[in-house]
Every structure is written in structure tokens, then in C-alpha cells.
Amino acid sequence: MPEADQLQRFLLEKLGVRGEMVRLEASWRAVLERHSYPETIRQPLGEALVSAMLLSATLKFTGSLTLQARGDGPLRTLIAQATHDRTLRGLARWSEPLPQTASLGDLLGPAQLVMTIEPEDGQSYQGVVPIQGDSLAMAIGHYFDLSEQLPTRLWLAIGDGAAFGLLLQRMPEQDSEDEDAWDRCQLLADTLNSTEMxxxxxxxxxxxxxxxxxxxxxxxxxxxxxxxCSRTRIGSTLRAIGAADLDALIAERGSVDVTCEFCNREYRFDSVDVSELFASSIPTTAPSQRQ
Ligand SMILES: [Zn+2]
Incomplete structure (x- = not known):
């Protein structure tokens, strides 16, 4: 039986290459169940989720890694986020009509791939690269080439019930006698087909x-x-909208209702909740700033 919802790391010590494999099943279905994604959108969404999980697992950190593709095409947004404890979430937004058979390039139009790494404590990091080629795996490989990070390649396969990814990464400071090892590993991985994966x-x-x-x-x-997502996080997003606009919404509808797009959880804020949002955000003066 193939592993379901597992991430497996491995090491080819003599070749100076490390790798990871991940196969999503229930976690992939959980994302698909949240929205009725058209067939053409499932492929890039699965690729993004698998890629985010593989890339986050290459990092030694506590926090999250987010991949986001932004373009002008019918696939307007593609977001996938994975955390250090191997949880993931993601979503896609699109507009109809969608092309029947579409490559990533057709779906996104001219687009950028944004990778954001947010450690729980410490500076967050963001890298941006244009999406070239017709797959997310190629775009990510290109990103690593441009960013002077360790050469990294991905192989992805997305099906209805499962999503699979393989990552290979050349390890730092290899004075391996085997100069061709990295190329050979990539050629071998190129021979995998989707059914096997x-x-x-x-x-x-x-x-x-x-x-x-x-x-x-x-x-x-x-x-x-x-x-x-949490009531606190949604609350701070609402605070950014401002009291006047929220009060207007409450006057019109009686409450402000927010649905988390990642998990479909619903949050309701009535007039008391909204006034509490702003009551708790009164800025306090730090002692050092007092004259
Ligand atoms: Zn949520």
C-alpha cells in the first residue's frame, strides 16, 4: 500500500543529495471539499500544496511557508501554506470562463511566484520570481537557480484521490568526487511517471x-x-477595515459575518463584538516614551 498523508525524508550521502517524498490523500481531499474546484484548477492547487509541504520540510524552523501565485489570467489567486508541524491549507480563486484544457501559463497569464517564510519568532522572508515554463515545479526550480540557494528540483503528480511530490536538493559544500551525481539524480527522477508516483x-x-x-x-x-484561522486573527483583520465601515455594515445587516476561505469556518461579530475589537486596541504609551 502506498503511504497516505506522510512525508518521508531521505539522504543519498555519497552523492551529496538529500530528498523528500510526500503523498497527500485525506489532507488533499480536505482542501478540495471546501470549494467546488473545476478540474483545471485542481492540478495547480495540488501542485502548490505539495510544493509548499516539500519546501517547508527543507527548513529547520518553527513557522509557516506560503507559496502564492499571482497573475492576470482566469486563475486569479493560488495560495498554499505548510507549517513546520506538517499541516497544510490552501485555496484557489478563479473566474469563469475557464479554458477546458489549460496549462499553468494559460491559467495564470503573466504571473509571479511569491514564497514567504514566516518564523514564529524572527524576521519573515519573501522571495519573488516570474513564473516561466508551464509547471509550478519548473517555476520553483527556476526560483532556486536565481536566488543562489541550494539547487532544488521538484517532481509532482496530482490525481483525484492523491497528490505526490518528490524533492531533490544538492547539499552544501560538496567536494564530491562524483561531479555528475546531481545531474544523474535528476535524470533518474525524470523517468518517474505519474501513475508510479x-x-x-x-x-x-x-x-x-x-x-x-x-x-x-x-x-x-x-x-x-x-x-x-481564529476569532482573534479575523478580529485583527476587521480592525484594519475601521470602525466606521464596520458600524455601517452592522447598521445594514445586524452583524459582520466572515467566512474563512481556507476552511469555511464562519465567524460572526455583532455590535458588541465590534466595539470590543476597538476597545482592546487603544494604544498604550510605553514608559520609555513618556516625557
Ligand atoms: Zn480557517
Missing amino acids: LHQPFHTLLHRLFHTEQVRVFESDPVAFRCN
């Missing part, structure tokens, strides 16, 4: 690719869908 167990795939190499396999991590 979606349906074969990780160890079968690893054996198929690297049976002549020593592969160190780490314990796999469970992956799950989880949205970290």
Missing part, C-alpha cells in the same frame, strides 16, 4: 530510482490539513 510505496520508488546507491531513510512524518 501516485500509487507506488515510497520504498518502491526509492528502490526504482536509487537501488545502486546507499539511501538513508528517516522516519516519516504524518501530514494533515489544518487551518490556523
Whole structure:
């Protein structure tokens, strides 16, 4: 049986290459169930979720990694977010009519890929790269080439019930005698087809690719869908709208209703809730600033 909702890291020590494989099933369905995504949108959404999970797992940090594609095409927004504890969420917004068979380029139009890394404490980091080529995997590979980070490549396969991704990354400071190792690993990974990726167990795939190499396999991590939205977070978004606009909404409808687009949870703020939002945000003067 292929692994479901697991992330597996591995190491090709002699080749100076590390890798990860992830297969999403329930977590992928959980994202798909939230909105009625057309077939053409499912592919890039799955690719973004798998990519965000793979990339976040290359980092030693506590926080989240978000991939966002912004374009002018019918696929207006594509967002996927993964956290250090292997949870993910994501969504896509699109406008009709959608082309029947569409490449990522057709869907997004001229677009940018934004990668945001937000540690729980510390500076957040954002990188932007134009999306060239017709897949998210290519765009991400291009991003790593441009950003002088470790060479990194992704192979993705998206199906109805599962989404799979393989990541290979060249390790730093390799004075490996085996100069061709990195290229060879990529050529091997290029031979995987979607059916294998979606349906074969990780160890079968690893054996198929690297049976002549020593592969160190780490314990796999469970992956799950989880949205970290909360009443507090929604409240601070509302505060940014301003008291006047919120009061106008309440006068008109009796309450301000917000639905989280990632998980469809509903939040209702009545007039008392709204006044509390602003009561708790009165700025206080820090002692050092007092004259
Ligand atoms: Zn939510």
C-alpha cells in the first residue's frame, strides 16, 4: 500500500543529495471539499500544496511557508501554506470562463511566484520570481537557480484521490568526487511517471530510482490539513477595515459575518463584538516614551 498523508525524508550521502517524498490523500481531499474546484484548477492547487509541504520540510524552523501565485489570467489567486508541524491549507480563486484544457501559463497569464517564510519568532522572508515554463515545479526550480540557494528540483503528480511530490536538493559544500551525481539524480527522477508516483510505496520508488546507491531513510512524518484561522486573527483583520465601515455594515445587516476561505469556518461579530475589537486596541504609551 502506498503511504497516505506522510512525508518521508531521505539522504543519498555519497552523492551529496538529500530528498523528500510526500503523498497527500485525506489532507488533499480536505482542501478540495471546501470549494467546488473545476478540474483545471485542481492540478495547480495540488501542485502548490505539495510544493509548499516539500519546501517547508527543507527548513529547520518553527513557522509557516506560503507559496502564492499571482497573475492576470482566469486563475486569479493560488495560495498554499505548510507549517513546520506538517499541516497544510490552501485555496484557489478563479473566474469563469475557464479554458477546458489549460496549462499553468494559460491559467495564470503573466504571473509571479511569491514564497514567504514566516518564523514564529524572527524576521519573515519573501522571495519573488516570474513564473516561466508551464509547471509550478519548473517555476520553483527556476526560483532556486536565481536566488543562489541550494539547487532544488521538484517532481509532482496530482490525481483525484492523491497528490505526490518528490524533492531533490544538492547539499552544501560538496567536494564530491562524483561531479555528475546531481545531474544523474535528476535524470533518474525524470523517468518517474505519474501513475508510479501516485500509487507506488515510497520504498518502491526509492528502490526504482536509487537501488545502486546507499539511501538513508528517516522516519516519516504524518501530514494533515489544518487551518490556523481564529476569532482573534479575523478580529485583527476587521480592525484594519475601521470602525466606521464596520458600524455601517452592522447598521445594514445586524452583524459582520466572515467566512474563512481556507476552511469555511464562519465567524460572526455583532455590535458588541465590534466595539470590543476597538476597545482592546487603544494604544498604550510605553514608559520609555513618556516625557
Ligand atoms: Zn480557517
